[in-house]
Amino acid sequence: MVLALTAVGFSFAYGVSRLPNFAHGAFYILAGFATWMFVRELGINYALSIIISLIILAVVGYAMYRFILIRVRGMPISEIIASWALGVAILETLRIRFVGAFFTTPLFIEGTVKIGGVPIDLQRVVIIGGGVALVAVIWLVTHYTKVGLSLRGIAQDERAAMMLGIDSDRAAAIALAIGSALAALAAVIILPVGSINVNEGYEVLIHALAVCVIGGLGSWTGTILAAFLLGFAGILTGTYIGTMWESVVVVVAIILTLIFRPSGLLGRQKELEERV
């Protein structure tokens, strides 16, 4: 579920605007540190600081589109380079300020519950519940609200959508803002369990990319399915072979997917578009 949470934001932005947001992992970490700073250093209420960091990240995503990506839209090489450069810049700058020590945010709920005799932290329950709720909300928004419908319209056929009066730039900016906010949400939900670390940013990006490739770029159901598959595969190798091998599993999974099912598990309709 952790994987699904982190990947769904990337998948969302790419699916709508065809903009690969290689700064995704950086946004995740940025949100984590922002929340940490608000709570620990400025002493703001926890719930409030989460909301603030979500808003900040949405603004950052929007600004990234408005000021940087809009100028290189349609040039895939520059899009990739620009977003990757921004992501690395954020991560490496954060490395100066938050070096070494472990940063962690407080749990939402203390305590554990027993399910089938196995004690589970309530925070992990929150993660799972949050993930399910998030997917449900995204589905509802994209199917029943005007903004959501316009985003889907752009995703399916940009020119036709523009003819019907949907502003493509605005939709893409909104998509990136939502995608970034989703990264932030994933961060604030997940981070209480572990700790924040700059290197995690690359990790998160790798996992998000892997999940998206395996599930099919831009396909949301595929993303969630792939997140579960990859998560279980990672846990299995972690327990039976060794935690070091988890990253190997990711790479192998991607390569196998690209060889046998290049457009991902559920990315069928785009096969013609992506395969040369």
Added chain:
Amino acid sequence: MVTEARRRERLDRGIKVRTERLYAVSGWQEIAYLVVPRLVLILGLLILPLVMPSMYWQKVMVSMFVFGLLAMAFDFLAHYVGLVCLGGALFTGIGAYIAGILNSYFGLPLVLTIPIATLGGGLISTLLLLPCLPLRGIYFAIITIIFPLAVPRIITALNIWGGTEGMTVPGVLPNVWVELYLILGVVLIVLFALRRLVNEDYGLVLRGIKDNDQAVKASGINITLYKAQAVFITSAIGCFCGAFLVHQYGWCGQSLFALDFSILPIAATVLGGVGTLVGPLLGSCILVPLVEILRAIHYLRITFYCIVLLAFIVFKPEGLMSWAQRKYHQFEHWEKV
């Protein structure tokens, strides 16, 4: 308020037109027009090490040329074949480890390890990246991001080849002059070879793949094969850099997979001018010494590269070299519309 509508009119210089094709050799002026810029570059690069004041700056120059090579390789792959490689560090790392292993475990001499690492490393990298070559879109970028981050983990996990501490490589290049002129020679050869290559029919096919792969495929050309060859060329250059660095440091470790080798070449390419091949070299000749001068920001250097990169991509996407070429070949004046 009345704004006067003006535009810049650009015209080719007469001499540029006169030096096309065979007419290039029709007189000394025409020959000079073509030869002088190239000669300035070659002689300038050859003389530069001699006028460097100290050993320190000579070492800086070596790393400058290494990054220049990497940047040219990136430029070739991204702007002539359309494959954006975000992890050039993969190539340096693979080349470095091959050279390191051959030298420290099997004791092969430098003359053998560097070529073997170049060709073998190119082959291995190409095989690793082969699965995503039949696809278009952002797959290649994704895969190349993942590899340089994952491979060091595998090395750590297996604890082979020195694990996290790296291994000492006994064979080192004898002195700084050999280092300098070896890398300089390779830089010049690669530069002119790539320039020639992209203007041949072969380069035409590659550019065709970048612009419209369907059309190339419709002409009965195997795209994947061409892409694989281009990736081989690029990764072989990258692997050479890795092998060279190993023999320069006398040490081989995971820092050869570091982010610098991925980001700096990209920044240098965008700064110097995309698609010009000489631009990236120029870009790294500016960036590397600049970072050395600004040693205070050492920890922020990657951020610095990224900011240069973003600034150029947003405000001056053509880069320095394209600008210079335009000034050299054309004159411009304002014109009322």
